């Protein structure tokens with residue numbers, strides 16, 4: 001008997017059908033962020049990264065052009081099992097002629113991305129880019145008291161809605177458009193309400209742009225702090241959740257955006273009770289919102305368990321969001337996405353009876369079973385998944401070869 005067959009039998013004894021798990025996993029789409037490939041720089045302004053987020057490290061080989069980034073995405077995606085979407089930021093606009101401001105961007109500036117996606121049968125997600133730009137004034141965009149600044153960014157939001165609609169129409173897949181602003185203050189503000197009131201007004205103005213909510217899912221991502229913006233964040237959790245609920249858009253939780261002992265895994269069930277859909281940015285915050293590569297760790301598994309056992313694989317829109325510049329960026333992409341998928345597989349391999357143990361208050365058995373499941377032969381099921389998906393278990397060798405052949409030549 002091969003290892004998968006043995007694992008299958010062992011899981012069967014626990015009441016788990018590995019075939020069902022594998023087939024469910026192959027249906028899950030992970031939206032993969034393009035910005036791991038170039039340390040969140042983009043092509044439209046080449047400004048250094050701002051907005052309270054930071055990449056650290058200087059590993060050679062980051063993509064410098066659209067062609068390089070596309071080649072790297074191809075390489076990374078070829079090493080990922082399952083289904084992907086590509087998640088773009090507005091700063092990745094490709095200007096063939098005259099560059100235009102972010103308030104003026106149009107679908108044509110993303111045509112090459114659309115061609116790229118269509119050729120590969122990929123859906124596209126999108127993000128307005130409210131950072132790394134000279135029109136960010138005093139760390140504020142949509143909440144700025146300067147009307148010229150605020151209006152500029154409102155126009156950017158509207159332009160992005162039109163581009164998102166274009167993505168959905170061209171690719172045939174809905175486009176998730178996520179709004180995140182870095183706005184905040186380093187030190188204690190005198191007015192916490194004013195900026196939030198302006199943010200609210202700006203969002204209302206952006207959403208007044210016509211779009212088809214069946215094709216474009218607008219999400220709003222909250223945050224607790226950023227570097228240089230430690231004391232006050234305009235788009236706090238309370239603001240974003242309240243706004244989303246009131247306006248019928250979708251809340252997005254990034255698991256780096258809460259206090260370190262607060263867990264997104266515990267928040268998913270509550271949001272599922274009050275929203276048709278919710279969205280996630282899966283990341284790995286190490287002591288702060290550090291955006292390390294996602295691993296197969298406790299919280300990633302717990303998040304996956306909450307999605308799977310609440311039967312919400314079709315209601316939770318899963319995206320990755322991290323950026324490590326200290327290691328091979330292709331490997332970073334693949335490791336993170338595979339970790340999310342492996343965590344989902346772990347969750348799919350949990351027996352349904354665990355809930356009953358909780359309801360019967362048999363917490364003793366529940367603890368023992370949950371511990372035993374951690375060392376059940378998930379690795380053999382995972383390897384079988386990779387085999388069926390035609391991707392190598394050993395991606396490191398390929399990544400190293402690509403590094404030698406391609407990445408090191410980028411000086």
Ligand code: RNT
Pocket residue numbers: 035040053127180221223254281289321
């Ligand atoms: C920042 C947010 C946001 C960004 C991307 C680049 O803290 O997580 O999602 O990481 O938009």
Ligand code: ZN
Pocket residue numbers: 221254281321
């Ligand atoms: Zn995020």
